[in-house]
Amino acid sequence: MSPLLEVVAASRMAQGRAIVSDISLRLQPGEMLGLLGPNGSGKSTLLGMMAGLIRPCRGQVRLKGLPMQALRRRRIAQLLALVAQSAETAERITVRQAVELGRIPRLGPLRPWRPRDDEAVAAALKAVDMAHLAGRDWSSLSGGERQRAHIARALAQAPRILLLDEPTNHLDIHHQIAILDLIAGLSVTTVVALHDMHHALRCDRVLVMRDGRCAALGPPAQVLTPELIRDIFAVKAEIIPHPRTGRPVFDFERLC
Incomplete structure (x- = not known):
């Protein structure tokens, strides 16, 4: 059986420079895959390729065994939702309408709005702790509230694959943890670009990128070694067990 989403030797060039180079991976059903790497390492471009918004210059992205470019946007949107880093709207709408x-x-000509759609929207708002703000005007929201509303929109889409580009940006620590707990508890396949390595430890696997290439791919406990962190992020890292839980904790020091 073909994997739900597969990246096959995909590359992307921009202005003569390789943004993503020869990336291959298969998403496992229900897994949470974290994307890590310095700024400019190609994480957002790879997510855009996986969402079908950016076409590879070489290689392919396949959804249910078919090349992404062979599928209609409506079909892609029924299977996959993307929460982009810069998602925005200028329309005067409420949170619920968004x-x-x-x-x-x-929806469609033979599939009008039904009570189940109201239920899906209500459940999505509740999941991100936004039900009490459903009637608020979008323009009145803070950056963190807008981020949570965008995630709710993606959840209302009922996708089988959820792609998120740094979803914890602009969120306070309470909502960072809440969103990551929510993502981990979803019965969907998830790819999430992250900066915080402690957050990456929640993932089943991590793909570490450098200069558009795959530097490492595997379970975070195996991949995020002091040697790799020093090599990729140019910081000295020590991994110590938490005194209460025993979970790994990173201590970072800038290299001179």
């Missing part, structure tokens, strides 16, 4: 947009791929 989240309702996630149901569009499920």
